[in-house]
Amino acid sequence: MIDRRELLGATAALGFVPGQALAASGDLKAIRTAADAGAAASVARIQEWIRHPGIAAENWQMEQSCAFTMDMLRDAGFQTVQKMPTVGQPGIFATLDAGARRTMGIYFMYDVKQVVASEWSSPPFDAALVDKPGWGKVIVGRGAVNQKGPQGAFLGALHAFRAAGKKLPVNLVLVAEGEEEIGSPNFHQVVQAPQVLAALKRCEGIVIPSAWQAKSGAVDINLGAKGMIEVELIASGEAWGKGPKGDIHSSLRAIVDSPSFHLVAALQTLVGPDGNTPAIDGWFDNVRPLTARERQLIALNSKASDDAERLSALGVKQWINGETGTTAAERLASQPTVNIEGLVAGYTGPGGKTVLPGRAVAKLDFRLVPNQTAKEAQAKLRAHLAKRGFGDIEVKVSGGYDPTETAETSRVIRAQQAVYARAGAQATLFPRLAGSWPGATFTAPPVSLPAGQFGLGHGSGAHAPNEYFVVESSNPKVQGLVGSSMGFVDFLYEMAAIS
Amino acid sequence: MIDRRELLGATAALGFVPGQALAASGDLKAIRTAADAGAAASVARIQEWIRHPGIAAENWQMEQSCAFTMDMLRDAGFQTVQKMPTVGQPGIFATLDAGARRTMGIYFMYDVKQVVASEWSSPPFDAALVDKPGWGKVIVGRGAVNQKGPQGAFLGALHAFRAAGKKLPVNLVLVAEGEEEIGSPNFHQVVQAPQVLAALKRCEGIVIPSAWQAKSGAVDINLGAKGMIEVELIASGEAWGKGPKGDIHSSLRAIVDSPSFHLVAALQTLVGPDGNTPAIDGWFDNVRPLTARERQLIALNSKASDDAERLSALGVKQWINGETGTTAAERLASQPTVNIEGLVAGYTGPGGKTVLPGRAVAKLDFRLVPNQTAKEAQAKLRAHLAKRGFGDIEVKVSGGYDPTETAETSRVIRAQQAVYARAGAQATLFPRLAGSWPGATFTAPPVSLPAGQFGLGHGSGAHAPNEYFVVESSNPKVQGLVGSSMGFVDFLYEMAAIS
Numbered sequence: 001m002i003d004r005r006e007l008l009g010a011t012a013a014l015g016f017v018p019g020q021a022l023a024a025s026g027d028l029k030a031i032r033t034a035a036d037a038g039a040a041a042s043v044a045r046i047q048e049w050i051r052h053p054g055i056a057a058e059n060w061q062m063e064q065s066c067a068f069t070m071d072m073l074r075d076a077g078f079q080t081v082q083k084m085p086t087v088g089q090p091g092i093f094a095t096l097d098a099g100a101r102r103t104m105g106i107y108f109m110y111d112v113k114q115v116v117a118s119e120w121s122s123p124p125f126d127a128a129l130v131d132k133p134g135w136g137k138v139i140v141g142r143g144a145v146n147q148k149g150p151q152g153a154f155l156g157a158l159h160a161f162r163a164a165g166k167k168l169p170v171n172l173v174l175v176a177e178g179e180e181e182i183g184s185p186n187f188h189q190v191v192q193a194p195q196v197l198a199a200l201k202r203c204e205g206i207v208i209p210s211a212w213q214a215k216s217g218a219v220d221i222n223l224g225a226k227g228m229i230e231v232e233l234i235a236s237g238e239a240w241g242k243g244p245k246g247d248i249h250s251s252l253r254a255i256v257d258s259p260s261f262h263l264v265a266a267l268q269t270l271v272g273p274d275g276n277t278p279a280i281d282g283w284f285d286n287v288r289p290l291t292a293r294e295r296q297l298i299a300l301n302s303k304a305s306d307d308a309e310r311l312s313a314l315g316v317k318q319w320i321n322g323e324t325g326t327t328a329a330e331r332l333a334s335q336p337t338v339n340i341e342g343l344v345a346g347y348t349g350p351g352g353k354t355v356l357p358g359r360a361v362a363k364l365d366f367r368l369v370p371n372q373t374a375k376e377a378q379a380k381l382r383a384h385l386a387k388r389g390f391g392d393i394e395v396k397v398s399g400g401y402d403p404t405e406t407a408e409t410s411r412v413i414r415a416q417q418a419v420y421a422r423a424g425a426q427a428t429l430f431p432r433l434a435g436s437w438p439g440a441t442f443t444a445p446p447v448s449l450p451a452g453q454f455g456l457g458h459g460s461g462a463h464a465p466n467e468y469f470v471v472e473s474s475n476p477k478v479q480g481l482v483g484s485s486m487g488f489v490d491f492l493y494e495m496a497a498i499s
Numbered sequence: 500m501i502d503r504r505e506l507l508g509a510t511a512a513l514g515f516v517p518g519q520a521l522a523a524s525g526d527l528k529a530i531r532t533a534a535d536a537g538a539a540a541s542v543a544r545i546q547e548w549i550r551h552p553g554i555a556a557e558n559w560q561m562e563q564s565c566a567f568t569m570d571m572l573r574d575a576g577f578q579t580v581q582k583m584p585t586v587g588q589p590g591i592f593a594t595l596d597a598g599a600r601r602t603m604g605i606y607f608m609y610d611v612k613q614v615v616a617s618e619w620s621s622p623p624f625d626a627a628l629v630d631k632p633g634w635g636k637v638i639v640g641r642g643a644v645n646q647k648g649p650q651g652a653f654l655g656a657l658h659a660f661r662a663a664g665k666k667l668p669v670n671l672v673l674v675a676e677g678e679e680e681i682g683s684p685n686f687h688q689v690v691q692a693p694q695v696l697a698a699l700k701r702c703e704g705i706v707i708p709s710a711w712q713a714k715s716g717a718v719d720i721n722l723g724a725k726g727m728i729e730v731e732l733i734a735s736g737e738a739w740g741k742g743p744k745g746d747i748h749s750s751l752r753a754i755v756d757s758p759s760f761h762l763v764a765a766l767q768t769l770v771g772p773d774g775n776t777p778a779i780d781g782w783f784d785n786v787r788p789l790t791a792r793e794r795q796l797i798a799l800n801s802k803a804s805d806d807a808e809r810l811s812a813l814g815v816k817q818w819i820n821g822e823t824g825t826t827a828a829e830r831l832a833s834q835p836t837v838n839i840e841g842l843v844a845g846y847t848g849p850g851g852k853t854v855l856p857g858r859a860v861a862k863l864d865f866r867l868v869p870n871q872t873a874k875e876a877q878a879k880l881r882a883h884l885a886k887r888g889f890g891d892i893e894v895k896v897s898g899g900y901d902p903t904e905t906a907e908t909s910r911v912i913r914a915q916q917a918v919y920a921r922a923g924a925q926a927t928l929f930p931r932l933a934g935s936w937p938g939a940t941f942t943a944p945p946v947s948l949p950a951g952q953f954g955l956g957h958g959s960g961a962h963a964p965n966e967y968f969v970v971e972s973s974n975p976k977v978q979g980l981v982g983s984s985m986g987f988v989d990f991l992y993e994m995a996a997i998s
Contacts, residue, residue: 057850182850226750230851237815245814250864250934251725253838254831259764260839261774268767275760315744315857316736319754332753339752340759341851343626343859346841351556351681351897352729352862354934355840358814361853365749398850434750435853463852 001331013345027166029338031489034163035156035482042159043139043471045072047127050141054089056179058112062089066178069096069110076155077162078174089178093191095199096158098168103199103447104495105206105442108151108176111266112143119465129471134215135458136474140466145459147180149469151207153457153484157492160485169496173199175206183230183399184438189420194468205412206442206493211457211469211484217425217477221416222452223297224405225433226370227440229377232342233385234357234394235263241392243358247346250354260345260360263468266390267362270338276320280384290334293408294431301428302329333432337367367436374400387480404439405432410450415494419487423456423479454491457484508551526665530988533662534655534981541658541980542638542970544571545651546626549640553588554609555678561588565677570595575654576661577673583689588677591687594698595657597667602698603994604705604941604948605674607650611642628970633714634957635973639965644958646679648980649708652956655984656991661725668995671699674705681936682729682898690946703994704911704949706940710956710968710983716976717925720915721951722796723904724932725835726867726939728876732884733893734762735858740891742857746845749853759844759859765889766861769837775819777837777865779883785870791832792907793930800927801828811850822977832931836866866935873899902932903938909949914993918986922955953990957982 035042049072054065066083070092073081078094089111115124118379120140122128127141139149161168175196179188190196196343200206213219237243242257290298302325311317319328341364346357366377406413410430420427442451456479459469473480479487535540548571553564565582569591572580577593588610614623619639621627626640638648674695676686689695699705712718723790736742771778785815789797806823810816818827840863847858865876881894903913907928919926941950955978958968972979978986 007685012668089860151764184668228853230853232851241816242819243815248813248815249934250836250838251866251935252813252831253836253864254834254866254933255822255827256813256815257819258774258839260842261770261837264763264766264839265774267760267763271760275757275764294585314747314751314755315741316747316755317740320741320756323754328754332751335753337749337752338760339749339855340763340844340859341749341854342845342856343759343842343849345839347862348841348843348847352731352840352864354727354864356838357841360839363846365752365853366849367750367753434753437752 008462015052027164028493030164031160031166032486035160035485038156038159038163039482041150042156042485045155046139046148046469049148049152050139050143051125053112053125054110054143054178055114056089056182057114062111062178065110066090066092069108069176072155073174076158078172082195084196086186086189088186091167091178091187092174092176093190093196093199094174095142095191096168096172098171100168100170100496102204102496103171103202104171104492105200105203106154106172106174106209107206107442108174109178109180110176111145111178111181113146113181113463115142116465130468132468133474135478136480137472138468138470140468144461144467144469146462146467148271149210149459150211150455150484151455153211153455153481154209154488156481156485157488159474160489169493173203175200180438184401184441185399187438187441189442197446197481200447200449203449205410205452206453207412207454208437209488210453210455211459212453213425213456213458213478216426216477217424218428219420219456220428220430221413222430222433223408223413224370224403224431225439226436227372227374227401227403228436229366229368229374229400230369230398231366231381232396232398233263233266233362233364233391234359234396235259235266236394238358239392239394244356246358247355248358250356253356256356258356260357261359262364262390263345266385266388266393267340268324269384269388278336280338280380281387282380283336286376287336288370290330290431294333295330297429297431298329298333299326301430302326305329330436335370336369336372339367341365367434368403369432370403370405373402401436401438402440402444404437404443404451405450406443406450411495411498412450412452415491415498416452416454418494418498419490422490423487424477425456456486456487457481522575526663527988527992529663530659530665530690531561531985534659534984537655537658538981541651541655541984544654545638545968547645548647548651549626549638549642550624551961552611552624552641553609553677554613555588555681556613561610561677564609565589568607568675568936571654572673575657577671583692583695585685585688587685590674590677590686591675592689592695592698593673595667595671597670598667599667599995600674601702601703601995602670603991604699604702605653605671605673606705606941607673608646608677608679609675610677610680612645612680612962614641615964620965625896629967631690631967633974634969634977635979636971637967637969639967641966643960643966643968644710645961645966646708648958649710649954649956649983650709652954652980652983653708655988656987659988668992672702674699679937683900683940684898686937686940690940696928696945699946699948702948704909704951706911706951706953708987709952710958711952712924712955712957712977714974714977715925716923717927718919718955719927719929720912721929721932722903722907722912723869723930725935725936726871726873726900726902727834727935728865728867728873728899729897730863730865730880731895731897732762732861732863733858733895734758734765735893738855738891738893743855745857747857749855752855755855757855761889762844762859762861762892765884765887765892766839768883768887777835779837779879780886781879782835785875786835787869789930791831793832794829796928796930797828797832798825800929801825804828831933833868834948835868835871838864840864866933868903868931869902871902872901900935900937901939901943903936903942903950905942905949905951910994910997911949911951914954914990914997915951916986917993917997918989921989922956922986954983955986956980
């Protein structure tokens with residue numbers, strides 16, 4: 001999941017770029033009329049989608065959720081909609097042939113993150129319509145912004161084309177997965193299926209619909225994202241041959257080794273004396289330094305960024321080493337990381353309990369930058385631990401992506417800039433998202449497509465309670481659902497026309 | 500809580516020691532008859548006690564539990580029974596003046612450990628009577644062995660004296676607390692109240708009733724116990740001034756410090772390269788090496804101990820450094836420890852979650868040996884951390900006891916040996932319990948009394964589900980409730996007569 005509104009506050013002014021798609025302005029007007037007429041249906045479509053959830057992490061209602069999504073694609077005009085089995089949850093492959101010159105790829109997901117219903121103001125799968133001060137009328141529900149709202153806005157665009165009697169300016173190839181929230185472990189099986197791969201190869205690029213306008217209307221355009229591996233390190237008496245199998249009375253600590261201290265010692269080797277810099281053998285071998293253009297973009301962005309405001313919003317008193325401005329921004333974009341997501345051992349309740357735990361677990365994520373790979377990172381981590389006497393510690397990799405990059409000169413990026421500019425949304429070009437998404441599935445061989453997020457509109461709360469998506473915006477700088485759909489309409493025209 | 504059946508498997512034969520109390524054998528017979536006649540009432544008394552629980556950790560029913568316990572003491576013949584307020588739960592001070600030459604101290608607790616009722620075979624406060632294969636008829640309930648069964652057996656002895664028309668051979672001073680299960684934070688306020696201290700000063704020693712006979716009938720006599728401090732180390736962005744206050748997205752790890760790695764670095768300094776030996780500055784300054792007699796006792800015990808069996812029972816493949824026999828036993832008795840009871844940071848559920856946690860907690864216990872003190876240990880831990888740049892890490896001490904020691908030559912210990920020998924229970928003298936109990940409250944100034952556990956009979960499952968206490972033993976080597984009461988009768992006679 002990409003939550004980069006919290007990552008990036010900077011915006012840089014981009015002048016108005018006359019779009020090639022203005023030639024289609026008559027069509028645009030008719031489609032806008034159709035989109036307005038279909039607004040209520042479009043809202044209801046997203047609500048129904050939220051009411052048909054599937055949670056891959058719990059293997060809950062995945063069949064129904066997949067089937068419902070396939071029906072929505074057929075309903076939106078896709079001519080072929082195929083379920084694509086994988087060793088995990090099935091994916092979806094859909095095509096819409098408009099007889100156009102160019103073809104555009106679209107990426108959907110149909111699974112959603114788990115919920116703790118008691119934490120929500122309204123039941124997470126009710127998809128309640130709520131007035132949200134400062135934003136307008138929103139749908140509250142799990143999946144509202146991640147990704148059923150933005151995806152619904154995209155489908156709303158297709159419905160508007162049809163209702164207006166207009167042909168799509170590009171053909172569409174859509175691939176969807178049901179395991180995004182568990183790290184897309186099998187999505188490559190979908191995109192690399194021969195017929196899917198052949199279809200994707202015809203595409204100009206691929207986008208994941210988004211809705212990340214800030215209150216100012218600003219959006220970011222990311223030219224890539226860090227990769228990552230997510231790992232559990234598990235120290236246990238069982239595997240170590242020292243320490244207890246289960247939890248035993250802590251008085252025995254005098255004569256029994258501690259798997260927890262064994263884990264602590266292993267963790268301590270992963271970072272340098274500053275507690276930050278990755279210290280895994282060979283970790284920086286393939287790290288590519290920032291290019292001059294990347295530095296230029298970062299410098300531009302950090303000028304417009306207010307460090308004090310960002311620190312305060314995050315509840316952080318200082319960045320690493322007290323760095324600020326461009327230095328911190330370069331570090332954010334360029335540095336691989338070693339992060340402890342969680343620690344679990346022994347007694348975790350209130351107060352204490354005199355046990356010597358038989359097992360200790362650290363949950364880690366490692367963000368990767370070009371040209372590191374997830375495969376390389378796993379191998380180096382294992383070798384590093386083994387070399388230092390921690391070969392018994394289980395390295396359980398639950399997910400991983402390679403870093404992803406898309407050229408600034410690609411049509412997908414240039415079209416975004418044009419559409420955002422026409423919409424009056426300041427678009428900041430950022431060399432690399434510090435978060436991760438499975439973009440490398442598309443940008444790396446064998447698919448090798450430009451890939452990025454695109455969308456107007458706003459929603460937030462992905463993975464959190466009260467996730468929402470704005471359907472009627474009370475802020476003139478931010479698009480509601482119809483405006484978001486029209487952004488996709490313009491984007492498809494732009495992709496058809498851009499040189 | 501002292502759970503030392505899992506600590507000590509060794510038993511050493513002690514020959515039969517003719518007790519001085521044999522002179523009172525006529526009285527003993529009459530009391531035995533009374534005890535047999537009162538057996539059903541004695542069982543019912545323990546059941547009712549279990550049915551009046553108080554849980555200090557939850558501040559649940561403490562008033563009622565205290566009042567019920569005070570009534571039981573009055574009912575057993577204590578002439579003065581006073582509630583002793585503390586800043587926490589009240590204690591109890593009771594006296595029974597038999598006009599005897601000597602006075603004996605008794606320690607009770609009236610609080611019990613928390614329960615998870617769903618884990619029990621019968622409701623934990625029902626005090627069900629159950630046939631337990633290999634042991635006989637038992638009471639199942641929270642507090643059955645820790646401490647209401649053994650304490651009930653002691654009160655049963657007092658009832659038997661009275662029913663037989665016999666005077667107690669010693670006067671009694673009883674002190675009780677309601678906070679044993681939360682580390683006795685305020686018990687010193689009870690024992691050091693002027694009238695209580697004065698009464699305790701008249702005692703020969705003090706015992707906590709126990710019921711720890713093994714299947715062979717064997718018991719251990721501990722000449723002391725390690726002390727301990729229980730501590731939470733809390734690293735937080737808030738206190739550190741680096742890292743986030745709350746959990747933030749893990750992609751920010753590139754520019755935000757990690758309180759979790761800060762905690763890991765601090766933990767790593769607490770032990771030496773072996774992962775075991777305490778490495779806190781000055782930790783060994785006051786550690787007294789084993790005496791020649793302590794080494795002798797350990798050597799005796801370890802000869803009788805089966806290392807392979809103990810390792811297997813604990814699910815441990817080897818002791819520290821692969822040590823065995825006397826070396827391991829000496830280490831167990833003599834070495835202070837640094838133990839991680841638990842680790843908690845960030846996301847602790849299944850799989851991963853891409854957060855950079857704002858807070859990381861390690862729950863630790865440090866066992867202390869003579870002449871370390873709990874106060875010294877806290878101060879040294881804080882100084883050690885501060886010196887190494889971890890002064891921001893909160894050191895939250897939830898409890899602590901000094902080590903406790905009672906001389907082998909004290910009447911309390913010699914009387915135990917005599918009574919156990921008469922009962923045919925092999926008694927192993929062990930220099931020091933590797934676990935901890937608040938014995939130093941009695942053995943250290945200003946009280947300065949010999950203190951120990953004493954009791955025949957059997958129960959187990961303290962702090963666990965299905966805790967039980969044997970009331971009718973099916974094993975001739977192990978005493979039931981009446982036998983346990985008669986052990987206390989003999990012990991009081993022995994304490995009166997021993998030279």
